[in-house]
Amino acid sequence: MFFDSVKHIFEYDSILHNYNYQISEEELKKIRSANQEWRNDLKEGDMIDAIIDEPMTRCSGWSQARIATVNGDTLHLEFIYDTKTADRYLDRYSVEIA
Numbered sequence: 400m401f402f403d404s405v406k407h408i409f410e411y412d413s414i415l416h417n418y419n420y421q422i423s424e425e426e427l428k429k430i431r432s433a434n435q436e437w438r439n440d441l442k443e444g445d446m447i448d449a450i451i452d453e454p455m456t457r458c459s460g461w462s463q464a465r466i467a468t469v470n471g472d473t474l475h476l477e478f479i480y481d482t483k484t485a486d487r488y489l490d491r492y493s494v495e496i497a
Contacts (some may be wrong), residue, residue, distance in 0.1 A: 438491050443469055449476050450495040451485045461497075 439449070443466055451462040462485075464476040472491040489495055 431442070435492065438496075441466060441469065441474065441491060443467065446479075447476070448487060448497045449487075451478050451481055451489065 430484040433475055445466045446467065447464055449464045450459055450460050451464075452459045462481055463479045465472050465479060467477045467486075469491075474491055474496070475488050476486060476496075478485040
């Protein structure tokens with residue numbers, strides 16, 4: 400029981416993680432305007448590099464992903480060489496894609 404509550408603190412979608420890695424609105428505006436036009440052209444089927452979070456190993460790193468769907472600025476990524484559990488949603492302007 401204790402382990403489950405402590406584990407949640409370190410999950411990538413926990414409040415603590417989001418607080419520690421949150422990008423300020425000002426920084427987000429800089430990212431969106433600084434040579435980032437390629438992000439506007441992202442579409443379903445495109446291949447990109449993205450940070451992968453493997454929940455079972457608590458590891459993260461860069462991996463190739465295909466954009467499965469686009470909903471506004473939300474991209475659903477399917478990682479090519481990793482497990483289905485690694486698939487995730489990221490914002491078009493996330494610093495976790497390249």
